[in-house]
Amino acid sequence: MLLTLVDAIFLCAFYGLISAAFAPFVLSQDSSQLYLAPYALGPIVGRLVARLAIARVIAHISYVVEGKIRSELMAKLISVGPLSLTVKSSLNTLLVDALDDIMPYFTSFLTTLRYAMIIPVVCLVAVALVSPWSAFILFCMAPLIPFFMIMIGKGAERLNQRQWRQISRLALRFHEALSKLTLVKLFNLERTEIVTIARMTKRWRVETMQVLRIAFLSALVLEFFATCGIALCAITLGFAVYERGFDYSYALFVLLLAPEFFLPLRQMGLTYHARMRALGAMSGLTDLLHEKEHFPRTQQAAAPAAPAPWQHAPFTLELSHITALYPNGRAGITDFSGCFAPGTVTALVGPSGAGKSTILQTIAGFTELTSGKVVVNGHECSPEDLRTLMTQIAYIPQLPNLFYGTLRDNLKLGAPEATDEELCAALVQVGAGELLTRFSDGLDHHIGENNRGISGGETRLIALARALVRKCPIVLLDEPTASLDRESENAFLQGMASLTHDKSVVMVAHRAELIAFAGKVITVEPQAQPEGDLAQPEGDTAQTEPQTEAQPNAENAAAEVDHA
Secondary structure (H helix, E strand, O other): OHHHHHHHHHHHHHHHHHHHHHHHHHHHOOOOOHHHHHHHHHHHHHHHHHHHHHHHHHHHHHHHHHHHHHHHHHHHHHHHOOOOHHHHHHHHHHHHHHHHHHHHHHHHHHHHHHHHHHHHHHHHHHHHHHOHHHHHHHHHHOOHHHHHHHHHHHHHHHHHHHHHHHHHHHHHHHHHHHHOHHHHHHOOOHHHHHHHHHHHHHHHHHHHHHHHHHHHHHHHHHHHHHHHHHHHHHHHHHHHHHHHOOOHHHHHHHHHHHHHHHHHHHHHHHHHHHHHHHHHHHHHHHHHHOOOOOOOOOOOOOOOOOOOHHHOOOOOEEEEEEEEEOOOOOEEEEEEEEEEOOOEEEEEEOOOOOOHHHHHHHHHOOOEEEEEEEEEOOEEOOHHHHHHHHHHEEEEOOOOOOOOEEHHHHHOOOOOOOOHHHHHHHHHHOOOOHHHHHOOOHHHOEEOHHHOOOOHHHHHHHHHHHHHHHOOOEEEEEOOOOOOOHHHHHHHHHHHHOOOOOOEEEEEOOOHHHHHHOOEEEEEOOOOOOOOOOOOOOOOOOOOOOOOOOOOOOOOOEEEEEOO
16 A cells, blocks of 8 residues: 555656646747756656565565465365365366456456555545646546446446356366267267357357456446546636636646546456456355365364374274265265275175265265264274374275376375385386386376376276375275276286285275185175165266165165185
């Protein structure tokens, strides 16, 4: 605020010196006041320094605010969990588009608003000192600009929110089409998808043009009233000069300063759409901000305490009559019991929809327990204990994902201190050693967005190697050999055999070879589902199987079979 005030004072001083130096020379060829012109360089330099300081302050505030927003947004994304419907449906829109629309509010609109609060007031005071009538005209015209800006802005806000919702729907629809591209081609639905996406794109273009039309209308209204105000000042000053002998220098000063009086108000109108876009983007974040936090955040990180006796590996896990819910409140598994011992590979088998993937997600802590208990090494775990246990778990879903970066970066994601020798050993143990020779740059091989350049089977092997590098005592695998050929599957099973002597390994299995590899098999029986609730939990595609709800007090949800 102080820098803006200094800038406004220098502005008035500059126009005062210019009008005093050149008005007599222009109107009566009197050059006696031209010596004042060089002094105008002082206010110019002062304004330049003030504007540079303001720009630096704005850049610092923008950096701090954007960092804070991104950190809070990431913390919220982590706290709601990976099964959040909002996160899975519009993650790219939340992290990219929302921030791009919100930040101009701080960098553009608020800065212009500050100018509009200070510069017109200083200019009005300066004009009132030399021409009270001109100051009265400016004072009467100034409120019309924000009034009409608010009136037009109400419609722009509504259109911006609608445009934001439309681009979110378009992004979600396009993502679904890409993720199900195989099914689209299989059932010859390309034409239908193209027509649907084209229709949604056209609607978004129309709504974007409607927002631009409102913005142009707002600019036209602002220019109209600013021009009328300057014209009225010029007319009254002209009559005052020729009829009452008003000083030429004062008249020129008012005419030069009048556009500067309206300029911040016009700029605020032009940047008002930045506020509307920010409000539209924030409305898109409402669902995420109000979503229940599955993993509550602590206010301050406590000093690490000594591990309790039950927290020492190896781990024996026992699930006793548990019922787990998804973040949207739907039941994932009901009344399940099972025991998973270290040194044993336990396979969960059963028909699709029985709840096998949900059991893995429950052990990993991604779903919420409503009843039952989890016992680890004889200790009944509280929700806080389960969150502590998550650091000891390596979980690989049905469709693992690699991140943009090198192969080394992906393998060291959970173990930054791992050496290149350990990374190569992990790849060899899971049967992916061939990648080191096929990639000419080895661990420095670059992996593109969405696993670009890597096949589905190779993606799964790299994800398995990444889990092994972490050296977690609990390993959860959801169909670990899916998308692997027979040779890669055999190599993977051989590597797993040498790594599971002290680990608790739980995996969902359908293939006979994988079931035969397990030392223990738990058959998860499909449970009866209440009538009228046959839909799969929304948003749980790609990483979860369709789940069913069980009848109350269902017993013996899973039968344990020791595999010889």
